[in-house]
Amino acid sequence: MAKRVLLCIGTKKGLFVAEAPAARRRFALRGPFGAGVAVYSALIDRRGTPRLYASSCNAYFGMKILRSTDLGKKFKETAAAPAFPKEDGRALANIWSLEPGADKKELWCGVEPAALFRSRDGGDSWEMVSGISNHAHARQWHPGNGGLCMHTILREGSRVHLGISTGGHYMSEDGGETFAPANSGVGAGFLPDPYVEFGQCVHKIARHPDVPGRLYMQNHGGFPEHPGVGVLRSDDHGKTWRSIAKGLPSDFGFPIVVHPHEPDTVYVLPLAPQTRSCPDAAPAVWRSENGGNSWNRLARGFPKKESYFTVLRDAMDIDELASPALYFGTTTGQLWMGRDGGEQWECLFDSLPPVNCVKVAVV
Amino acid sequence: MSVDGEEDAWETTESCQTLPDVQRSPHARPPWLDESAPLLMTTRAATITVLVPGMLRHYCGGAAELSTDATTMKAMLDELERQYPALHRSICDETGAVRRHVNLFVNKHHMRERNGLDTPLAGGDVVTILPAVSGG
Secondary structure: OOOEEEEEEEEOOEEEEEEEEOOOOOOEEEEEEOOOOEOOOEEEEOOOOOEEEEEEEEOOOEEEEEEEOOOOOOOEEOOOOOOOOHHHOOOOOEEEEEEEOOOOOOEEEEEEOOEEEEEOOOOOOOEEOHHHHOOOOHHHOOOEOOEOEEEEEEEEOOEEEEEEEOEEEEEEOOOOOOOEEOOEOOOOOOOOOOOOOOOEOEEEEEEOOOOOOOEEEEEOOOOOOOOOOOEEEEOOOOOEOEEOOOOOOOOOOOOEEEOOOOOOOEEEOOOOOOOOOOHHHOOOEEEEOOOOOOOEEEOOOOOOOOOOOOOOOEOEEEOOOOOOOEEEEOOOOOEEEEHHHHOEEEEEEOOOOOEEEEEEEEO | OOOOOOOOOOOOOOOEEEOOOOOOOOOOOOOOOOOOOOEEOOOOOOOEEEEOOHHHHHHHOOOOEEEEOOOEHHHHHHHHHHHOHHHHHHHEOOOOOEOOOEEEEEOOEEHHHOOHHHOEOOOOOEEEEEEOOOOO
């Protein structure tokens, strides 16, 4: 069967699925699934027969997980969603990340308030991962503007990296049994002493599977007193971090994405910290092709002014075709695609609900 | 249909489904029905009716109404949790608290105007589950 590009677009009013042949000339849109309910995370799981997952975060009736086994033509709720044990005292407020685990049916899920859950049956039952969810620091983390969320789960063999806002970067080296903060060099510009053990407002972490020790981080930047704390890189599995923000118009932003074939190529979308829109209201994605040593502005096809959208932490992704395309969704309901690794941008959809997350896969 | 005799009161419909209760009399469940089978009925004077909003009915087999002999709101919710855990989870969070944007009424009164989860229930009461109004 010919390859197709599949997009999961999580919005304030449900999940949309867009599909196109590999040439990506025209995307067909379907949805919303879970209509009227916000979707903050999605997963296109290509282990075996592809399965699509999305969190359905119902302000009235609580959290659900939606699952599709037919590439997003229809979705059904899984038998259960993550839930804290009754005696824990915390109640699930949102679901921020869904990631594949080691086994074919294993899923990991990061939630708000920040905690980690694992399913071993494709999302029908969930257990809380105690090593981080009951970590001694867990009751000391504070919510950022988006809530106290565990938004990033990156697995790398027996290492598990977690991004928590506002908690920082935590790492396990024993498959998720135990976790420790690893934030050396990660600044918290909103604290009197910005270099603390934990409590940073990490926005997103990304990695490339071919370079396991290297991680890229979009941290909460935008502090004139602490320039450069916003965009960081680690070359020792996250134990220490250094700024790679030099050359960017702002070190504030939310998503960070790595090129699928070139581990040195990384993308960010700098935002002005006050408005959380692109500097000078002129949208641009910035690309480094040398691991963050220098940056280039990619803006061909974007409006040149008067654009005040925000792109949220999970709202940018890149496909895996030979010449990959970047995608991002905006809080103003636009879905943009940047062909040739972001060289040429076009708006695929311009009137969706506000976009929370975008995931793409070639199936 | 008679509502006087316990057994005569049971009649199956698609719109009203009883909860298995904790305090129902030994004769409340028709003897010809298996204990594990969900019970369906239209009217029974001694029971409390629970009205389920449309968006939650798929969690209780499509029933628009459930009936129970629970004596308090909390007992009613505990019963729901046992019989329809997904419906209960949509009304209450993990801690057992009623969700912030869900309102529970006993007849015409919000339960917070009565005694919250300790609000007593009596035969003939109608409990209505409704999403709170919101917008803007």
